[in-house]
Amino acid sequence: MNKNMSSIIKLKTLLSTVFVLIFLSASAQMNEAQKAYQNENYRLSSTLFASVCKQEPANAEAFYLWGNALCFLSNYDSALIVYQQGVKANDKYAQNYCGLAKVALHNKDQVKSIEYFKEARNLAGNKDVNYYVWVADAYINQDNPNAQEAINQLKKGLEINYKNADIYMMLGDANFQLQNGGEAVTNYELALQYNPALYTANSKIGIVWTYARKYTESLTAFQKALTVNQEFAPALRGLSDLYYATGQYDKAKETYESYMKVAYLDNDIRYQYAQLLFLNKDYTAALNLINEVKTAQPDKYVMNRLAGYSYYEIGEFDKGIQELNLFFSKADPKRILGSDYEYLGKLYQKKGNDSLFILNYEKAIGLDTTKRELIGEIAVLYYQKKNYGKAAEYYDRKIKSSSKPTIQEYFKLGQSYYFDSSYVKADSAFIRVTELSNAWVQGHLWRGRCNQSIDNPDAPQGLASPHYTKVIELGLADSVKYKKELLESYQYFGNYNILITNYSEAIANYEKALSLDPENASFIETIDYIKNTLMKNKK
Numbered sequence: 001m002n003k004n005m006s007s008i009i010k011l012k013t014l015l016s017t018v019f020v021l022i023f024l025s026a027s028a029q030m031n032e033a034q035k036a037y038q039n040e041n042y043r044l045s046s047t048l049f050a051s052v053c054k055q056e057p058a059n060a061e062a063f064y065l066w067g068n069a070l071c072f073l074s075n076y077d078s079a080l081i082v083y084q085q086g087v088k089a090n091d092k093y094a095q096n097y098c099g100l101a102k103v104a105l106h107n108k109d110q111v112k113s114i115e116y117f118k119e120a121r122n123l124a125g126n127k128d129v130n131y132y133v134w135v136a137d138a139y140i141n142q143d144n145p146n147a148q149e150a151i152n153q154l155k156k157g158l159e160i161n162y163k164n165a166d167i168y169m170m171l172g173d174a175n176f177q178l179q180n181g182g183e184a185v186t187n188y189e190l191a192l193q194y195n196p197a198l199y200t201a202n203s204k205i206g207i208v209w210t211y212a213r214k215y216t217e218s219l220t221a222f223q224k225a226l227t228v229n230q231e232f233a234p235a236l237r238g239l240s241d242l243y244y245a246t247g248q249y250d251k252a253k254e255t256y257e258s259y260m261k262v263a264y265l266d267n268d269i270r271y272q273y274a275q276l277l278f279l280n281k282d283y284t285a286a287l288n289l290i291n292e293v294k295t296a297q298p299d300k301y302v303m304n305r306l307a308g309y310s311y312y313e314i315g316e317f318d319k320g321i322q323e324l325n326l327f328f329s330k331a332d333p334k335r336i337l338g339s340d341y342e343y344l345g346k347l348y349q350k351k352g353n354d355s356l357f358i359l360n361y362e363k364a365i366g367l368d369t370t371k372r373e374l375i376g377e378i379a380v381l382y383y384q385k386k387n388y389g390k391a392a393e394y395y396d397r398k399i400k401s402s403s404k405p406t407i408q409e410y411f412k413l414g415q416s417y418y419f420d421s422s423y424v425k426a427d428s429a430f431i432r433v434t435e436l437s438n439a440w441v442q443g444h445l446w447r448g449r450c451n452q453s454i455d456n457p458d459a460p461q462g463l464a465s466p467h468y469t470k471v472i473e474l475g476l477a478d479s480v481k482y483k484k485e486l487l488e489s490y491q492y493f494g495n496y497n498i499l500i501t502n503y504s505e506a507i508a509n510y511e512k513a514l515s516l517d518p519e520n521a522s523f524i525e526t527i528d529y530i531k532n533t534l535m536k537n538k539k
Contacts, residue, residue, distance in 0.1 A: 045065070060087075253276040312343055
């Protein structure tokens with residue numbers, strides 16, 4: 001999809017709507033409106049229902065569905081007027097009274113809602129199971145829902161007809177709203193049992209399983225829904241969400257594009273698509289769409305977030321900093337993510353501003369304690385700057401933030417302490433290295449270095465001896481690979497034995513070093529010095 005595809009789709013949708021309004025009969029428009037409503041395309045369905053009501057002012061059902069569409073758009077003032085017009089169109093049609101009750105419930109007016117439900121009950125009669133479906137819809141599908149009361153009402157409907165698929169669909173919706181995923185699926189499956197053609201139930205099962213992370217079951221459910229109706233928007237969006245949740249961003253993007261072809265392209269949908277473009281590393285296309293939405297809706301500050309991320313990825317760091325700072329100036333603090341500070345930190349790092357890099361990384365870590373890799377990045381920076389004390393501080397923090405630190409983390413901690421002249425602490429870190437891998441030469445080598453530094457140079461106790469002995473033991477298995485480590489070990493033993501005047505042992509170790517590096521003049525000179533000066537003087 002190119003950068004103009006979303007605009008083209010929107011234009012096609014608008015043209016299609018105009019075509020429908022001009023050329024289709026009221027009954028055909030009603031079918032199109034219901035199709036759009038089922039696809040959760042509430043803006044288009046609202047427009048089509050309005051046209052039907054204009055042509056058929058006595059069509060109370062069209063008024064009811066139009067009002068419902070407006071409620072889904074959170075336009076309750078207009079919905080109230082539409083439901084009232086529906087009552088005027090046919091005061092014997094119970095559903096519009098349930099619609100009025102829905103608006104009353106949204107407005108927290110319990111008295112009016114009871115009055116409207118009572119009027120609807122009187123009109124529907126005692127045996128009309130659909131009444132309980134309408135009541136449940138009023139309780140569930142508004143901004144102050146009461147799913148438990150919807151369930152209570154639906155159970156009364158089951159006493160009249162326990163084989164009504166619509167009752168089970170609403171029970172599924174109510175349980176899902178209460179986060180009772182298992183009960184929701186059970187009820188959707190019962191809906192399918194009594195109406196096998198009800199593919200919307202499969203779509204909703206897929207959504208529940210995605211939330212429950214049962215992705216195989218979710219995929220199967222969405223595929224069943226799309227087999228019946230390959231343009232069913234909720235299933236396409238749900239399938240895209242499934243692919244997103246499982247990290248299949250290419251499939252998520254492809255499926256979302258199919259969804260966009262049948263959905264109303266509001267800015268929220270465009271933003272979701274921009275996110276998928278970003279995740280698919282199509283950063284330029286993401287930015288084109290982001291800037292389009294920002295122009296249409298400047299107050300949509302999440303666009304500044306995604307723009308900042310995208311500018312970082314394409315290397316325009318100044319623009320990225322500008323966008324993220326705009327985001328922080330507009331955003332509700334509760335909506336700020338750890339990744340927002342992380343990206344701003346990375347942007348400042350690219351600009352060479354280490355202090356702001358660290359400041360923002362610390363904020364990111366504060367918001368999201370799982371981001372322990374950021375602690376490591378700060379440690380790396382300090383290490384590269386040769387600020388080994390601070391590097392050790394952050395490596396230590398990283399280790400303490402993990403239930404299972406790695407050998408490399410202990411190794412870098414040890415090196416940081418070593419170069420900061422904190423040899424005892426360094427040795428403690430390298431002990432953990434050797435505990436995690438006793439066969440790794442480097443751990444023993446660095447223990448040797450630490451203990452050599454801890455030892456008294458004027459009266460050495462040979463504290464490093466066992467560690468360099470282990471280096472030799474392991475290194476001799478591959479003297480080519482471990483030549484440098486062996487040379488350091490032999491030199492240590494040579495020098496140590498010189499200090500304790502064990503000159504024959506000193507010569508033996510320097511001769512071992514010389515056998516690995518025959519051209520090394522310093523080894524030859526040292527051996528000669530021991531033989532011709534130190535040993536003679538000892539005599």
